Amino acid sequence: MRGIDKSESPVLAVDLGGTKVVTAIVSRKGQVMAREYYPTLADEGPGSVINRIHAAIDRLLWANGVNVSELHSISVACAGAIDMSQGLVTSSPNLPGWCAIPFRDIMREKYGVNTYLINDAKAAALGECSFGAGRGVNNLVYLTVSTGIGGGIIIDGKLYFGSSGSAGEVGHMTIDVNGPKCNCGNIGCWETLASGTAVAREARRRISGGERSSLTETVEGRIEDITAEKVGAAAQLGDSLALDIIGKAATYLGVGMVNLVNIFNPDMIIVGGGMAKVGDLLLNPAKQIVRGRAFLVSAQAVRIVLAQLGDYAGVLGAAVFALQQPLRKDVR
């Protein structure tokens, strides 16, 4: 049993992202009692990814002496658009081939326990609100700034789903009506200008165009290996091109935040995701834009902070989501 109190029926939580999968056993008090990481290898397609997740779950349960029947439920946070009522992954820009995959029921049939499915940014919002930066905060917007920009909206302490479960796609608001077309079909979306993908693209473009940067050495001349993380690290070490690119992304980040501040007048905006690792270099210019452009009373009310739970936000949030649902009696 190795330290896991099964009498309290923990949740087995999975966070399925475009790059990695996190599996965890989470207590009802929000303690991560065990966790493991796997590569997603998303290019292999849904069948292969799902098999890998099954193997990961089996291993985690076995390694911790937990029988599946002792679980409260299995809850999956997944990158992509989720149909909440049907339990489908309807589409996912970062999980090729995931179109109308009945992931919730696939899990339920395999394990015979209650299973839940939620968008990963919404799960992370719930995690941060329950155990992280947003504890005790009534109205907040959680942002995950990484490959794209995802969002989770907390209103009166509760996750807001909207009419059909797809609220919170804040990364897909137009902030540049004359801007580039986004993968989602919209124009000049926030995430085309302020995401990690935008940062990496801009660095590759400018270095290919002949601008000098320490990044060229970091990737040993393989410009295509430049990632947002590497640009962020170079900026923190003072590389002037990287600083300029991060500065511009931070400005765009601020522009979108002004929109959210004027619309929601939130108590807090929490910034998570890979780009959050850049820290104050990204957050401070964005905060300045908010102070300078948002409605005064709303700008004064909002705290803009970094997420606190890192990789745990998704699994913790998935667990919270499962524990908030009424239990279905028709399984097993």
Place this chain on the structure above:
Amino acid sequence: MRGIDKSESPVLAVDLGGTKVVTAIVSRKGQVMAREYYPTLADEGPGSVINRIHAAIDRLLWANGVNVSELHSISVACAGAIDMSQGLVTSSPNLPGWCAIPFRDIMREKYGVNTYLINDAKAAALGECSFGAGRGVNNLVYLTVSTGIGGGIIIDGKLYFGSSGSAGEVGHMTIDVNGPKCNCGNIGCWETLASGTAVAREARRRISGGERSSLTETVEGRIEDITAEKVGAAAQLGDSLALDIIGKAATYLGVGMVNLVNIFNPDMIIVGGGMAKVGDLLLNPAKQIVRGRAFLVSAQAVRIVLAQLGDYAGVLGAAVFALQQPLRKDVR
């Protein structure tokens, strides 16, 4: 008494806009039992406007045989930013000189009854949600498209105020990051591109630049007399310049709606305000943009409709707001 049942303590509601003031006696069931219109004459400043409102209230009560002590309360919807906790009009682009005016307490001291103060777009949202296009709808965004673009957000059937009462400023989201500076201090705000002011400005600019339109005759050559209403009327009569201008405004309207649809996944967007009179000529192109650019599941879920209550939305909403508040016992 002329038909007003005073035993049910009606609300005296006021809708103070930049152009006109509506006063009304509203029953607890949401019937407008009496109403009158006055010009705001906003340029005369707050003191003069407030005196005029007092006179209007006195007249309406007298004409309907209602004593102020028989009222449930007096509730004012006001164009501008409202500090809900203090009952202040903090600022108002369309009411010159209204800076930190303690309007709620001014009314309370004058009449000795409970008084309430709410932003006019929020009041209209509440009105439409209670008695108009949004009856029975859980999640909706109400837009008033006129001089500016105001908004009211209904979540789970309740008006959403945010952390300090100023949520819903949807007209002040940047949709053109390289766009013109807005009066609010932000850049490329939705209302700089899609409001009635934007429509009138564009018509004046293009006609001054030599383009031909029936509008020139309508205003007898006084280009400065062109209003959004006149542009809308000319478009409905087939004037090609007016049609082009309304078409572009409708596209911008759609762009902002896509943002709201992706963020809120609402059941409904209700369009009110002066520009709503243009009707399908404005709404249809905007709907097409939403269908083409918003997330599929959210685009399918949302109904985009015209407001139903016209000038009554504000006073009805102000009355609903008052009736929802716990009564203060310290007055009289």
